[in-house]
Amino acid sequence: MSIQTVATRPFAGQRPGTSGLRKKVTEFQQPGYLENFVEAIFLTIGGGAGRTLVVGGDGRYFNREAVQTILRMAAAHGVERVLVGRGGILSTPAASCVIRKHAAHGGILLSASHNPGGPDGDFGIKYNIENGGPAPEKITEAIFAHTQALTSYRISDAPALDIDVLGTSRIENTVVEVIDPVADYAALMGRLFDFEAIRALFAGGFTMRFDAMHAVSGPYAKTIIEDMLGAPAGTVINGEPREDFGGHHPDPNPVNAAELIALMNGPGAPDFGAASDGDGDRNMIVGRGIAVTPSDSLAIIAANATLAPGYAGGIKGIARSMPTSTAADRVAEALGISCFETPTGWKYFGNLMDANLVTLCGEESYGTGSHHIREKDGLWAVLFWLNLLAATRKPVAQIVGEHWARFGRNYYSRHDYEAVDAAAADGMMTALRERLPELAGRTLDGHQVAEADDFEYNDPVDGSVSTRQGIRIIMRDGSRIVFRLSGTGTEGATIRLYLERYEPDPARHDLDTQEALASLAAVADDISGLRERTGRDRPTVVT
Ligand code: G16
Secondary structure (H helix, E strand, O other): OOEEEEEOOOOOOOOOEOOEEEEEHHHHOOOOHHHHHHHHHHHHHOOOEOOEEEEEEOOOOOHHHHHHHHHHHHHHOOEOEEEEEEEEEOOHHHHHHHHHHOOOOEEEEEOOOOOOOOOOOEEEEEEEOOOOOEOOHHHHHHHHHHHOOOOEEEEEOOOOOOOOOOEEEEEOOEEEEEEOOOHHHHHHHHHHOOHHHHHHHHHOOOOEEEEOOOOOHHHHHHHHHHHHOOOOOOOEEOOOOOOOHHHOOOOOOOOOOHHHHHHHHOOOOOOEEEEEOOOOOEEEEEEOOEEEOHHHHHHHHHHOHHHOHHHOOOOOEEEEEOOOOOHHHHHHHHHOOEEEEEOOOHHHHHHHHHOOOOOEEEEOOOEEEEOOOOOOOHHHHHHHHHHHHHHHOOOHHHHHHHHHHHHOEEEEEEEEEEEEOHHHHHHHHHHHHHHHHHHOOOEEOOEEEEEEEEOOEEOOOOOOEEOOOOEEEEEOOOOEEEEEEOOOOOOOEEEEEEEEEEEOOHHHOOOOHHHHHHHHHHHHHHHHOHHHHHOOOOOOEEO
């Protein structure tokens, strides 16, 4: 074994997006591409001497090769100890949990989350810091700057390590410990939720279907829901992680998890349905005949937080990403706690949680979580709902209906226009930005515009400023139209249009969501010229 210095050259496009670097697998397979990014991480954090690092991923195609490369590079950079999930597996929330529990300096996470996998799919890598959360922008920018100036990287020429067996071995002077990917995480969940009450719920015949979508949450869900909570075998479906996610899009929304939705809407539906994504940080909550929107789920969790033992003392505050509906704001107001509005991306919640300003965080993109770790956490949200169902013994639809009756309903939908021409998308956003000053005060199809701006976030903890985080058109009646470009797509541009309408009157809480939002959708198209500029006459995905 010896440490090699290998000559390299910079690759274009290695700037991390909303959540790390995500590219096609084929791009990552170019010699030096992954190595350059990893070298840049080590240069940014100042090497590995005396440090513990966590490494793992969602098991998608190229995960195993990438883990081996990172282990050999960690050894070349003098890392003292690496904790790696068995088989190279760690869900994103479990990685965050392991970093915190073992006081690691940080972690390298391999995932392109909900993006499709396989040889023609996507791969991704991101660095998480010692609080267990995604690196903030100043670190990701430093990593990017290093990628652009590299002339070489360092790597050990050690042979591949067996990462399928628990135990400790060495590469150069680095200790590599293969750990059970589920154990630490499952123990943490057991401390937050009333497992006894949930066990009693299942023992009483409560039925559930958890669709792991052939992604990483399968082993976690089987251990916790079936083995520890006593749900019958078969409650977790598609529970074996596969390198290509069984050819599916591992994104838990009603479109991609259509089978689960059909089951929950059909005769003989189980009491409760849920799904998680590629790396286990997203969740979808479904009751009989009702898919709960992520924005409502956050608000309902907040309103009922004290039912779970881990939150029995109450919550400090709530944070939501800007495009997420304002349903949680109403709960925060009722509880007399603060509600923060941040840009899209879980990384913006880290400072607020570290400063103990918020307990719960959520995003419209099927992400919910709390200060127990620093990533969103799919299974955590599902366990929260199970705890809520066990404590109240009410069906999901009743819990949601009662919440709306108390706080009002925020009709909400996201329209995605995927893989559109990047120049057309940029052109649309630029033109809309220029129109913002003249929109304020105007009445558009009966909605009076109260505010129209390009969202800017001033972090109250470290004072950093993030500009151009999405265009908001806020109406006097509480309705909102939001436009932003996705930061996670890998093909052309994806335009996201978020629509929200607030309805306080319970007599009007059973409208069809798209019908309730039709007038706002028409206004959105009118002011942006979206259809004309992109040549699309309808969204690719509506959730
Ligand atoms: C990532 C981030 C999320 C964010 C989402 C938005 O999700 O971790 O915090 O809400 O991207 O994606 P976009 O920029 O495409 O709207 P994930 O689950 O892909 O890591």
